[in-house]
Amino acid sequence: MDKEVYRIVVPTPFPVGDVNMYIVKGDRLTLIDAGVKTEEAWQAFQRQLHEIGYEPSDIEQVVLTHHHPDHVGLLDYLPDSIPVIAHPKAQPWIRKDPEFLAWHQHYFEQFLIECGMDAALLPQLPKFRRSLRYSCERSLTTAVSEGDRIGGLEDWTVIETPGHAQSHIVLYREKDGLMIGGDHLLAKVSSNPLLEPPEIGKTERPKPLLQYNDSLKKLLRYEIAKIKTGHGEDVTGVPELVEKRLAKQHERAEQVLEMLVHEPLTVFDVCRQLFPTVYEREFLLTMSETIGQLDYLEHIGAVVKRKENDAYLFYEVVGSR
Template sequence: MSESPLPIEVMKGVYLIKVPLPNNPLKALNSYLIQDDIRPLLVDVGFSLPECEQALSDALAHFGLAFDDVDLLFTHSHPDHTGCLERIYSEEMSIFAHMHSFIEVNTRQEMQRRTYLPIVDAIYDDAQSRRQHPNRQSLSSELIPLKEDYPLIYIKEDDVIERGGYRFRVIETPGHDSTHICLYDERRRLFISGDHVLERITPNISSFFLETDELQDFLDSLDKVRDLDVDLVLPGHGEVFTQLARRVDQLKAHHFERLAEMEDLVRAGHRDLIAITSNAHWKYPNWHSWAVEQKFFSLGETLAHLVHAVHMGSLRMTIEGIAVEFDLAD
């Protein structure tokens, strides 16, 4: 007998499916099923894990559906939203995403190696990390997107997806991921936010391109959606919520506080990424004892704020070989 929770109807014909993310601090992914007489639409699918596949299968079976009865839409490329595709893929599916292919995603990630690999090496140079994860490949399952390619239907700004009486407009919202999109039904005042705006969690904004300002992209994307006429927000993790504008303002305030903290840490003499990150304030203490994956995300978030401060002119970045250091701007 299945132990998966039943889908929850959050708006007429729209169902929340809680997909478990084992051994992950996020606990669960919010997948959404939009019922339709012809082809229901499933938004985001979880990791490539049997627990994710089972939760989705049980939810669809509740409506008498199987995987080849539904189409898919991905809010962005991260593996906790796309990974289970390799378990549930059917040739009958149409798969909508703001990316041309998973090869494109992998290519972009490969281009980040100038900072990505030194960061990973720095994590593993920490003695506690070596004890926790002697095999460096343990990092890959949560950080590496799908290696196989699948036929995707590319969707972009202002494209419209219609299912079950809903008319969702695509809104491009880069920041948490360069491929990120949200869906907005103006008539129903319904907003599917993916990981762009979450109720309690602050979306991770990581930068691994030193030349691009990922945090500025995110802040611009927050401004872009702030004043939408929305009654209900359906996020990728956590609880369904209201008051979109209020939450956007909270997220922006958090990042401005974080920027000030980064500058204070540099002013105090912390220059390299590890030193700045390990001395920053986080929800959980003792950064050196964290799991490798969480260290990686925290380093990426710190780098995003530092690079933004460089673009804003308050910090200066120096690169010597693979070493990157930050100082106060003159």
């Protein structure tokens, strides 16, 4: 079934470990996702590409499942002329648009104060910026969204799956149920819905965990035989895994609700209790997870938030369980 889809695995400097890229032999030789910008990844990519009979110059187009550095970085090693296809929300990230990055920084500094964060910890923020050095500086050639087909890959349909990233898409081939799924659903680990700012000038931020849950449930509408993932092995048994991930998330939300029984807490208080040993090291990841659980609890009516001084306090809604 997969004879037209080849997996290439390259190392990353991130805790997630290796990242997968795929070569799809459609009418155009297409690379799906583009690793991370390191010399090691570039060498590993060229070696494996050679093993299947190609050189980087044979690649006719690149499709990105989402904008994270470990999925786009090697674009900087590929010729400028290669068309780059992705969701429009990937554009400010892969371009490293200075206006967008400044907006991002500004938005989060304000937002973290509302989360009850100690201003002394604000210097942690640049850490996330540092991961951008493994990203690329390229521009989209073609923006794709829900239901689109990509030239040269006529069998495949684009499905939007926001949550892990606002720009996240998957590709689905109806005739045999094969999906190229990026980081939407991974075999061994749950995918992190990461916090991103609203678009420039907008005030309402996306709620990534709620989006993610919707995007997970969206998979149940398709007959998926197998998902080729961004990290680790292929996923089969999609409905069971979706149920498992949703149940696990609900369990974690209950754990958060338990913390609010005795006293109201800020996002940052909850984050420290949930991740006492890692929150400083993995700040963006742990804050994203915490905010996600609180968004979820608010959505199901189990908590309400009130602004006191500069920060929001979350209260349990008595009788909500």
